[in-house]
Amino acid sequence: VAANGDFAKKGMMFAAKVLAGTAHDLMTDAETLEAxxxxFEEATGGEPYETPLPPEAEPPFDMTAE
Incomplete structure (x- = not known):
């Protein structure tokens, strides 16, 4: 994957703007938030999310340590 190229950076910036815009809409428009x-309620059937990870699983914080 060429994640260091200009095309990839533009794609990441576009995605970040879309996510930020969506967050803004949800925080400033009560109708959008309720919708x-x-x-979400319809899609999940009211079932709470349960992680498939075991309780003892921890993120590998040291994977980028030198």
Missing amino acids: AKRE
């Missing part, structure tokens, strides 16, 4: 909540 998202309804859609």
Whole structure:
């Protein structure tokens, strides 16, 4: 994957702008937030999310340490 190229950086910036815009819409428009909540409720059937990871699993914080 060429994650160091200009094309990749532009793609990441675009994705970040889309995510930020969506977050802004959800925080500033009550109707949009309620619609998202309804859609989430319908999609999940009201079931809470359960992680498939075991409780003792920890992120590898040292994987980039030198």
